[in-house]
Amino acid sequence: MAALTKPGSPGQHGGKKWLDGAVGYEVYVRSFADSNGDGIGDIPGITGRLDYLKWLGVDIVWLTPFYKSPGHDHGYDVASYSEVNPIHGTLEDVDDLIERAHQLGLRVVFDIVPNHTSSEHRWFQQALADPSSPERDYYLFRDPAPDGGPPNNWPSHFGPSAWTLDEASGQYYCHLFLPEQPDLNWRNPAVRAEFDAIYRFWFDRGVDGFRIDVAHGLLKHPDFPDIPQIKPIAADAGPMENFFSFDHIYDLDQDDNVEIFTRWQDVAAPYDACLLAESGVEAHDRLARYVQPGALDLTFFLKPGWMAWDPAKFLRELVGLAEIESHGISWVISNHDQARPASRFGGGPEGRNRALAVTALMFSLGGVPFLYQGEELGSPNGEIAPEDRHDPISTRNETDEGRDVCRTPMAWNTDPFNGFSSVEPWLKAADRPLDFTVAGQHANAAAPLHRYRRLIALRKHHPDLWRAELKVIDSGRPDVAVIQRGTSLTVANLGSQSFAINLGSGQWQVLFASQGGDGDLASGIVNVSAETTVILVPAA
Ligand code: NOJ
Numbered sequence: 001m002a003a004l005t006k007p008g009s010p011g012q013h014g015g016k017k018w019l020d021g022a023v024g025y026e027v028y029v030r031s032f033a034d035s036n037g038d039g040i041g042d043i044p045g046i047t048g049r050l051d052y053l054k055w056l057g058v059d060i061v062w063l064t065p066f067y068k069s070p071g072h073d074h075g076y077d078v079a080s081y082s083e084v085n086p087i088h089g090t091l092e093d094v095d096d097l098i099e100r101a102h103q104l105g106l107r108v109v110f111d112i113v114p115n116h117t118s119s120e121h122r123w124f125q126q127a128l129a130d131p132s133s134p135e136r137d138y139y140l141f142r143d144p145a146p147d148g149g150p151p152n153n154w155p156s157h158f159g160p161s162a163w164t165l166d167e168a169s170g171q172y173y174c175h176l177f178l179p180e181q182p183d184l185n186w187r188n189p190a191v192r193a194e195f196d197a198i199y200r201f202w203f204d205r206g207v208d209g210f211r212i213d214v215a216h217g218l219l220k221h222p223d224f225p226d227i228p229q230i231k232p233i234a235a236d237a238g239p240m241e242n243f244f245s246f247d248h249i250y251d252l253d254q255d256d257n258v259e260i261f262t263r264w265q266d267v268a269a270p271y272d273a274c275l276l277a278e279s280g281v282e283a284h285d286r287l288a289r290y291v292q293p294g295a296l297d298l299t300f301f302l303k304p305g306w307m308a309w310d311p312a313k314f315l316r317e318l319v320g321l322a323e324i325e326s327h328g329i330s331w332v333i334s335n336h337d338q339a340r341p342a343s344r345f346g347g348g349p350e351g352r353n354r355a356l357a358v359t360a361l362m363f364s365l366g367g368v369p370f371l372y373q374g375e376e377l378g379s380p381n382g383e384i385a386p387e388d389r390h391d392p393i394s395t396r397n398e399t400d401e402g403r404d405v406c407r408t409p410m411a412w413n414t415d416p417f418n419g420f421s422s423v424e425p426w427l428k429a430a431d432r433p434l435d436f437t438v439a440g441q442h443a444n445a446a447a448p449l450h451r452y453r454r455l456i457a458l459r460k461h462h463p464d465l466w467r468a469e470l471k472v473i474d475s476g477r478p479d480v481a482v483i484q485r486g487t488s489l490t491v492a493n494l495g496s497q498s499f500a501i502n503l504g505s506g507q508w509q510v511l512f513a514s515q516g517g518d519g520d521l522a523s524g525i526v527n528v529s530a531e532t533t534v535i536l537v538p539a540a
Contacts, residue, residue: 016274016297018107018208021466022059023363023456024370028336029064029088030074031409032373034421041409041420043089047097052438054104056376056449057456060368061101062109062211062276064336066094070120072180073158073392074407076213077118081198098206107208109276114195115214116181123194124182131169138191139182140174141166142224153226154251159239159397162251174224176217176251178392186218186260199267209274212264215290215299216279219257221250238400239393253281261295274298276330276368284321291328298368300330305338309345309354311479311494311531318361319472319481326366326470333358334372340406343381352378353531356451356514357494360533363455364483364490366466371452373410377441378448382408382429390427413439451514458511462537464488475499480528491526492533499528507539 033045043066053061065075066088075085084091101108117124126135142151142163150163150172163172164179174183184191199210231245261275268275277299281287290299303317321329333341333355341355355378362369384404389395394402404427411432412419418431419439434440441447459465468486475482479495488511493499503524510526512535528534 015269016272018059018272019274019297019368021459021463022107022368023057023459024060024062024109024330024368025053025056025058026062026335026370026372027064028373028407029066030426031407031420033410033412034423034425037422038087039421039423039425040087042087043084043093043097047093047100050097050100050104050106054106056453057460058106058371060107060109060208060370062370063111065111065113065213069118070180072118072178074390076113077116077120077178077181078113079118079120080122081112082201095205102206108206109209109211109274110202110207111213112195112198112210113213114184114186115217116175116177116183119180119182128166128168131171134190137188138185138194140185140220141169141171142174143171152224153229153246154224155239155243155246157239157243158393159242174220176214178396183217183220187222192260192263196263196267199264203268203271203273207273209268209276209297211276211278211300212296213278214280215261215277215296216253216257216281217251218260219254221254223250225250227251239397240400253279253286258289258292258295261290265294265296276300278302284324287321288325288328291325296328298328298330300332300335300370302332302335302338304331304333304358305335305341307344311496314358314494315361315479315481315492318358318365319483322365322470322483323472327466329365329367331362331365331367331369332372333362334375334406335370336372336407337403338406340379340381341375342378343405347380350531351380352448353515354494356448356455357492357531357533359452360455360512360514360535361481361483361490361492361494363459364465364485364488364492364535366470366485372406376449376452377411377436377438379411379432379436381405382427384408384427384429388428411437413437455512458535462488462511464537465490465535475501487537489536490533491528491536493528494531494533496530498530501526501528503536508536509539511535511537 030041032041033049034041035045067078068080068083068085069075069077098108123135123138126133127139145151150161154162156162158177162174162176165172175181227250228247230247233242233245274297277290277296279290279299280302282303290296342351345351345354382405389404391402391404408429409420409425414434417425441449464486465488471484473482480499481492483490514533
């Protein structure tokens with residue numbers, strides 16, 4: 001195994017210098033740009049919009065899965081990891097995208113789905129067709145419980161049980177998501193070898209890294225014990241509520257997952273490629289293990305993306321984690337699985353301002369923050385009629401509106417379908433008005449788009465924001481965080497009362513204020529308005 005040390009100093013990610021100070025941007029491939037008029041986003045459409053991302057100032061573009069897939073979970077059910085789904089383009093289109101991105105100085109990160117395959121993957125088809133084939137042990141087949149039911153009580157994220165009976169053999173197979181997404185057996189060395197080859201296939205084509213889907217789910221406890229139920233489950237509980245009524249001590253976040261991460265790092269490091277976990281782990285110390293020396297470069301911290309507006313809780317989560325691990329975290333409040341923050345935080349201008357205040361704090365915590373397409377516009381949730389829903393969480397359960405609300409097409413302009421496509425998009429949603437489009441905001445200097453762009457640019461001009469040692473200064477209020485990094489000072493006042501801070505003598509300059517203008521620092525006392533984050537540096 002290559003001796004890979006990950007220096008503990010901020011700003012270094014396993015020696016991959018290009019991650020230092022970087023900002024990422026998630027492209028939900030189905031909904032970014034449709035170049036061929038079929039209503040579904042595609043690779044050439046994204047390539048055609050890379051100039052916009054360059055203008056916005058981001059460094060890394062993460063694309064959600066575009067591989068061959070029957071689409072039961074919109075690409076997170078992969079039938080072949082090295083083939084491109086024709087609805088999204090061809091392998092040549094992918095090569096062109098990488099080439100154009102690199103010409104622009106952008107890095108490209110793809111999405112790998114190693115926890116499960118599609119049930120249409122040839123491995124699973126072979127496993128079903130011939131239970132004595134090597135592929136059978138690529139998956140998690142188990143005998144029924146003595147009563148003939150599933151082997152244990154594990155629920156699926158998408159409801160109800162994590163087990164489906166293979167009638168031909170009389171055994172059940174495990175799936176933490178849909179029955180069409182059978183989980184792989186990561187204790188089988190052959191599965192590990194298959195994925196090494198998949199990584200190399202794409203690294204050889206020039207991709208700069210991978211976001212790793214369900215990184216916390218790979219290994220299961222070898223004995224498959226029942227998991228404890230921690231809450232009563234209402235009869236009308238949705239699948240997620242059902243899932244989170246259990247303590248996932250045997251199906252998720254097993255200690256030995258880290259072995260797999262270090263193996264992958266050995267594959268990625270010679271390419272200078274990055275590995276970024278999608279991990280639902282909430283406990284800060286557990287999450288920090290994903291980016292321990294030799295393991296992954298980065299991990300998302302997803303919890304803030306599930307939270308409604310709660311200032312003190314946001315600060316406890318964000319600052320609390322940053323105090324134990326800052327440079328290995330990819331901070332996010334939004335992605336293609338989570339309701340839009342502008343809506344979650346109260347809607348309207350208030351929701352947007354709150355979202356920007358939290359984002360400005362995240363940009364001062366080190367690591368590599370990510371924005372999700374449309375977040376830079378302060379987009380609220382899309383409006384989708386119940387009969388037009390696509391997300392399997394809602395179409396298969398009729399319990400909640402699911403994730404479609406954050407997957408509506410990118411609103412480029414006020415052309416039909418907001419310039420996303422020339423025909424009705426795959427996900428029908430009300431068109432966005434001019435003020436919520438890229439074109440409309442581009443023309444308005446006060447629009448969120450320009451504020452986000454300015455925030456992104458700050459990290460380039462003030463490396464203290466991600467590089468210098470992070471010190472948390474006691475603000476005396478649970479809803480206010482004061483972070484000092486080198487010369488920079490970030491005051492995040494998420495509370496509903498303004499907050500005054502005395503900066504003492506010396507001249508300061510407001511680099512960024514999530515609301516309002518550039519502030520007035522004449523007296524040395526800075527009044528930070530309610531629900532506002534301000535970033536200051538000494539005046540030059
Ligand atoms: C997380 C992905 O972000 C989500 O969209 C998907 O449904 C699950 N993993 C299962 O792959």
